[in-house]
Amino acid sequence: MPLHPVSSRYGTIASSLSIADSLQIITYPHPTLRRRSRDLVRVDAELKRIAARMFELMYQAKGIGLAANQVGLPIRMFVMNLEGKAGEGEELVLLNPVLSRPKGNATMEEGCLSLPSVFEQVTRPKQITLDAYDLTGRQIQGTLDGMMSRCVQHEVDHLDGVLFIDRLTETGKLQVDGALEEFEIDFDSRRNTGSIPDDEAIEAFCREIDARYCS
Numbered sequence: 001m002p003l004h005p006v007s008s009r010y011g012t013i014a015s016s017l018s019i020a021d022s023l024q025i026i027t028y029p030h031p032t033l034r035r036r037s038r039d040l041v042r043v044d045a046e047l048k049r050i051a052a053r054m055f056e057l058m059y060q061a062k063g064i065g066l067a068a069n070q071v072g073l074p075i076r077m078f079v080m081n082l083e084g085k086a087g088e089g090e091e092l093v094l095l096n097p098v099l100s101r102p103k104g105n106a107t108m109e110e111g112c113l114s115l116p117s118v119f120e121q122v123t124r125p126k127q128i129t130l131d132a133y134d135l136t137g138r139q140i141q142g143t144l145d146g147m148m149s150r151c152v153q154h155e156v157d158h159l160d161g162v163l164f165i166d167r168l169t170e171t172g173k174l175q176v177d178g179a180l181e182e183f184e185i186d187f188d189s190r191r192n193t194g195s196i197p198d199d200e201a202i203e204a205f206c207r208e209i210d211a212r213y214c215s
């Protein structure tokens with residue numbers, strides 16, 4: 001399917017421009033991590049390339065799940081492979097996920113590719129029911145347990161602009177405070193050198209992506 005140019009008051013995305021090639025994992029406190037993404041209403045060839053690129057980035061970073069806003073894209077999509085290795089396990093691309101019927105409680109250590117080397121205990125529902133779509137528009141439904149339940153809940157949080165550090169106990173928050181401050185200092189210095197765009201440029205890019213996939 002050919003890609004159509006998307007225009008906005010910030011200019012036009014040429015149909016030849018690849019979003020997928022330019023993607024990188026963004027880290028705390030990048031503002032797109034705090035954005036609540038909207039449901040996708042459109043799937044195109046570029047979105048499939050984006051999902052493929054997200055798997056590459058996830059494997060490189062030794063993760064098992066990666067949400068679209070962790071690569072700067074405010075769309076409700078995430079990729080997951082509990083084995084964390086290309087060619088092993090099951091690769092899932094989930095669109096517009098909805099969680100329901102939480103049951104029980106479980107506490108487990110979590111980490112996040114947007115907060116490298118920060119790990120803390122997080123309590124979440126043990127079991128959850130997931131409704132979502134895959135890239136072909138097929139509906140996916142299941143009641144999840146264990147690592148699958150944990151990972152899906154962590155990724156859906158991302159799509160709502162929520163990070164696992166928001167779900168820590170007071171003691172847990174104190175444990176990660178120093179690390180978060182270092183991330184903030186590093187982020188500011190990368191902004192000062194221009195390697196991270198300013199808030200307006202990020203907002204403009206998010207609006208272009210939203211217009212292309214969610215409106």
Ligand code: ZN
Pocket residue numbers: 111112113114154158
């Ligand atoms: Zn994460």
